[in-house]
Amino acid sequence: MRxxxxxxxxIQTRHTPIIEKKEPxxxxxxxxxxxxxxxxxxxxxKKGKIKPPVDIYNDKLTVKNGTLEHLLCVCHGGKTxxxxxxxxxxxxxxxxxxxxxxxxxxxxxxxxxxEYFLNLKLPEFDGVKYVKxxxxxxNHVLDLGI
Numbered sequence: 001m002r003x004x005x006x007x008x009x010x011i012q013t014r015h016t017p018i019i020e021k022k023e024p025x026x027x028x029x030x031x032x033x034x035x036x037x038x039x040x041x042x043x044x045x046k047k048g049k050i051k052p053p054v055d056i057y058n059d060k061l062t063v064k065n066g067t068l069e070h071l072l073c074v075c076h077g078g079k080t081x082x083x084x085x086x087x088x089x090x091x092x093x094x095x096x097x098x099x100x101x102x103x104x105x106x107x108x109x110x111x112x113x114x115e116y117f118l119n120l121k122l123p124e125f126d127g128v129k130y131v132k133x134x135x136x137x138x139n140h141v142l143d144l145g146i
Contacts, residue, residue, distance in 0.1 A: 037068050037080045044125060045087050052116040055088040056138075057096075058109025065089045071137045073098040076146050083133030086113065101141045110138075 044050040045066055055061055055069070069088035072078030075098050088096075096104045114135070120127035 037085075039068060039080055039082070039085060040125070041082060041085050041087065041130075042068050044122070049122060050087070050120065050125070052087060052113050054109050054112050055092060056086050056106065056110045056113050057088060057092040057104055058106040058112070059089040059092050061087060061089060065091065067093045069093045069096070071101060071134065072141050072144075073146070076144075082130060083137050086134060098146075100146055101138065102145070105138070105142075 041050070046063065048063065052061055055066075059065075066087050067090045068080075069086050069092075070078040070080070071084050071086060074080075078084050092104065114131045117127035117131050
């Protein structure tokens, strides 16, 4: 959960000398989503050659909200390799952090995500091999409970 910054506003009333009311401070303009990690999957997504409709959490994906997500988190030894990477919304990537994948993965979203890549025809990207690899990694991560 995100805690918004607040400032206190004093309000005088007849019955109570001072009431302090919390009001949110205006939010800064949203930042452009950036990728910290570099990978072919990211490049194809950013160029619009790969356009999965949803992520494995069943969140709608766009070029603006998409990020690379490690299935096995880097803090648990996960590498930035194709079998360990999916495209996820920044919202879900941040919500999951290093929490267990089982708490976030969505069967419907995973099915849609995999179906998209199984039907993908690109000379520089093998969608079938990619899906097999991420499914193996997902099963491994779920078996580990992380």
